Amino acid sequence: MKATGIVRRLDDLGRIVIPKELRKKLNFVERQTQVDISKEGEYIILSSKEKGGLSxxxxxxxxxxxxxxxxxxxxxxxxDSLEIFTEEEEIYLKKYSVGCMQCGEVNGVITTGKVSLCRKCLKKMVAYVKSNTKILD
Ligand SMILES: [Zn+2]
Known part of the structure; x- marks a missing residue:
């Protein structure tokens, strides 16, 4: 699987724009191509071939x-943002996860709204809040 380096955001109707260069390359034609949408692990797979997914x-x-x-x-x-990958004739989409805002760790990051923290930094913050309960008043 190849990373395209492209990240696209879902709009408020759950739509994503397939980048023009990918549409060209994979022969996805506006208003014509029935895109087969399926899921594999944490990836969403878009294909112009019928694979038994949703169309x-x-x-x-x-x-x-x-x-x-x-x-x-x-x-x-x-x-939410989706990272775009390609695999042969298909497009793979994966939820784009940012690293921890504090230390940059990418594993086990918990995101709430616009805040993303790894477990370690989250624990530090919780400990800080617990020892400074006045900041919650
Ligand atoms: Zn962190």
């Missing part, structure tokens, strides 16, 4: 709706 037509702006059931299963919320 959505690419709209006139090259967007495709990620079905709500898939968004739910993968914990994707509106405006």
């Amino acid at each position: 959505r037509v690419l709209d006139e702006l090259g967007r495709v709706v990620i079905p709500i059931e898939l968004r739910r299963t993968l914990n994707l919320e509106d405006r």
Whole structure:
């Protein structure tokens, strides 16, 4: 699988724009291509071939709706970012996870709203809050 280095945000209707260069390369045609959308692990797979997934037509702006059931299963919320990968003729999307804002660690990062922290930094913060309960008043 190849990383494209492209990250795209889901809009508030759960749509994602397939980058133009990828649409060209993989022959995804606006208003024509029935995109087969399936899931493998933490990836969403978009294919122009029928693979038994859910089917959505690419709209006139090259967007495709990620079905709500898939968004739910993968914990994707509106405006979440997806990282785009390619594998042969298919597009793989994965929830883009930022590193810990404090130390940059990428594993075990917990994100709430716009705050992302790794467990270690989160524990430090919790300990700090516990020892300074006045800041909660
Ligand atoms: Zn951290």
